[in-house]
Amino acid sequence: MTNLSNLPNEILIAILEILATVDLQSLIASQFASRRFHALIQDVIYNIQNKYAVRCEGHDSEEMRIHPLWKTKFKGLFNTADCFTATEKKRFAYLTLNGDYTLPFRRLPWAESLSQRAAYTRPEASWRNLSLTFGQAPITHLDVVKSYSAPEGDSVDYYQVDLEPSGLTMGLFFDILLCDKATYGLETGSWELILGRRLRSYDILSEYECFISDDRDLVDFGKEAPQAAVLYVRGGPVSRGFGPESRDSWVVSGSAKKRLLPWQGPIQNFIFTGYYD
Template sequence: MADLQDLPAETLILILRLLGAMDLQTTILAQRVSRRFRDVIQDAVPRSPSPGATQYYSENARSKGEINPFLQDKFNGLFNSADCFTEAECRRYRVLTLDGDATLPFPRLPWVVGASRDVFLRPEASWRGLSPTFGVAPHTRYLDIVKNCENEFDSPVFYFQVELPESGLSMGLLYDILVCEETLYAHWTGSWQLLVGKSLKRFDVLYRWGCFIINEPGESQLVSETADGAILLVRGGPPSRLPQLGRDAWVPERLMKNAKPKFFPWRGPCVDEEETVWYLDL
């Protein structure tokens, strides 16, 4: 009797793409079948989604910034820290900030309770290899980080980039980036948000504005629409209280001890008065 794995690669790809359009969660779990299945699902499905998959996810994906809806729900809080709050908290607080507890979104992930945490946090766990835009949009190949810390004296803005592998930003790498000290403001972290499909514009414009805005008039002068780009916006400020972690509280840490993400100053074009393009480090 013929086995599914005996099918030609082209046929197997078509089947898994169709499965991804109908049931993404099952498709992700199918990576456990074999290394071949994992390679096909992590490569062919995200890069070239079927028309059915694109249509199936287009409405939800656009409303969530082209992040895969299933991953958005399963890993809420990693893409936007405000998503970690309960409905009751959303009604109670006017502004959803982490207020001194930058680890809050991680313990509130639905898979960190009990034994399931160890399963999900294995370095070889299948979710780590998925693209945040799995089956919806192109892989994110360029990641800019914007850090803005407001205090009573000023509101400095810092711009960085993270070195990504050829395969682009994965869920595991995003997790590792978020738990790096270079990304957040420790207990001064107020919030973060991953904005996919966007990238920073010219250095001189960013420098002239002296601030960073999003979803407001003027954003187009600072941000470009870039299909394979993303911006991680991190905001900070003095907390009203210091974090009080319980004795058994789980504090996330990087999983890949020998592969810490590389951060470097943001590099972008700067146009001078003679319209000559230069590339500067901020």
């Protein structure tokens, strides 16, 4: 009886490419079947990601979506509102972390089990090198927009993530969220990854002192922002304190800090020359 291991590489690769589109988790798990399978699956993953690495003309960035596997395994990291339970959503008028910024991580479906957590968080874990939008055009431009609200006034900050041409990987996104430069640490209230958005003007952001995702003067979206996304982080003073236990053993990624760059777009200098009649 013929089994998969008896098939030539060309046919196996074709089968594995189909598996990648219907069940990415099974594809990743199949790497451990043998050295041959590991090598072939690495080729399949590379081919799929490389296929979409080049921007396609007419690509509508609004059609981009986070891969379903990531939305299941990393629920709450793309929008912190998703980490709250149904009971909490009914009880709280405003879904804020209120400074407990590791809550979305602690509530990941694999975080409670120490063995699963160790498997997922090891540096060589397979998911780390996979595209956030696996099987589609990758995110090649990521803005981090931070908005802080306090009684004495509001402020904003901005970073552009230095991405490889292959785009944003799940691992880099994970590290950015654990980087204190990208959040407000204990004063983080929420964050959300908004696909199909790109900051148009840093000057207008500074003038507004807040981020409005559908403001045409401030943000490009749709076909004007191909393969782009905005990580919108909100923060402010917290009403309660958190001890070391709230941070658990989640650590800040030092390497991610180096990937956060200042505004790279055009500078608009508005010079006031006098009053209009």
